[in-house]
Amino acid sequence: MSRNSEESIEQLEARRKELETYEQKNNIDLSDDINKIKAKINKKSTQLSPWEQVELARTLERPTTLEYIENIFDDFIEFFGDRVYGDDKAIVGGIASINNQAVTVVGHQRGMTTKENIKRNFGMPHPEGYRKALRLMEQAEKFNRPIITFIDTKGAYPGKEAEERGQSEAIAKNLVEMAGLNVPIISIVIGEGGSGGALGLGVCDRLYMLENSTYSVISPEGAASILFKDGSLKAEAAKSLKLTASDLYDLNVADKVIKEPIGGAHIDKEAVFKDTKETILNGLDELSQFNEDVLIDSRFEKYMNIGDFKIEEK
Incomplete structure (x- = not known):
């Protein structure tokens, strides 16, 4: 054939x-x-076209959050539960150290096999996952630990039970609270960053993206179905969405694009872990020079200056 x-x-x-x-x-x-x-x-x-980068971002062999944690940080201790309902395995988090500096690490966790994906709900968190993440981030603020988040999700779980337990409220609260945390926050998009499910861990001082990762309010298939009434036009929608790392860097959404080996991050994981660690350390060093007030003000200005929107002079 x-x-x-x-x-x-x-x-x-x-x-x-x-x-x-x-x-x-x-x-x-x-x-x-x-x-x-x-x-x-x-x-x-x-x-690569934008759609081909979407496909690469979805490759099951791409390294997951737990792989980044294992290869970048030392002494990771995972914490569980939101102290309200239960533990969501689609989000992992805990405390660790990087170059002897204590940090809090939180990230979406998907599986690499069908069995793992079922366990992790395909990386789509329920509200208790976002509440767990916020609990850990508030703990980080209490003990003055920088926060590192890894973004890798198609979106928050859209099921009836998630909505009944307050999915929208949980994500919205994360957005509000993360905007005002007085410790440095670094977020890295390592795969697919989809909708509010991604943004629930993405309000930060520095946003870094792997070269073939994506970050968008909606999937190309969803956008094609809504805008063009034809889901098969997903490649055209991907181009229009400006969801690639290079697009988002140009729009001031991403602060740096982390290069990947030819063929994707899974081709040479060690090189990707090394570059990501170096990027995190440089970001922490830069942000450590800001006091609390400057940090929060700079975070506000970062989001006000995205795209063509500019802060008006007083």
């Missing part, structure tokens, strides 16, 4: 994984075929 020369990166990655699995199970050498697919992935990765 002939292969479509216009296969997406996601389809090529699926084929590569399929061949590698077959190779291992049958103890045969398929390295030539695998290397050809890798070459195609590398070629496509140097000229």
Whole structure:
């Protein structure tokens, strides 16, 4: 059967994984075929469209929040529960250290297999997840610890039970409270940053994005269905949404774009962890020079200066 020369990166990655699995199970050498697919992935990765970057951001093999925590921080102690309803495994958080500095770390956690995704609700938090995150961030403020958040979600869980437990209120409260916390907040978009579910961990002093991550109020499929009445126009919608890291850097939403290896962050995780750690340390060093009042005022100005909106002179 002939292969479509216009296969997406996601389809090529699926084929590569399929061949590698077959190779291992049958103890045969398929390295030539695998290397050809890798070459195609590398070629496509140097000229990605916004939609192709969306596909790359969704790749299951991309490193997750817990992998970043394990490889960047020391002495991580995970905390559980919101002290109201229960524990949400779609958000993880706790205390850790980075270069001997104590920090609080919170992030969305998705799975890399079907079983893990079911456990983590595909990285889509319930309200208790946002309440857990806020509990940890308020604790960080109490003990004067900087906050590091990792964003990687399609969005908050839209189910009936989540709405009954106050999904909208939980996210809204996070936005308000994070805006006024008097400790530095650094957020890193490591995969897909979708809607208010992403923003619930994203009000910060510095927002960094992995090169092939995305950050948007709605998915391309959702936007295409609403704006064009045709979900198949997702690639056009992705372009219009300006959701890529480079777009958002140009719009003053992202403060830095962290480079990825050709083919995506999962191709060389160690290099991505190293660059992300260096970026976090530089951000902490910069923000440590601000006192509480300057920190909060600068955070306000950051959001007022996004895009073409400018603060009026008094």
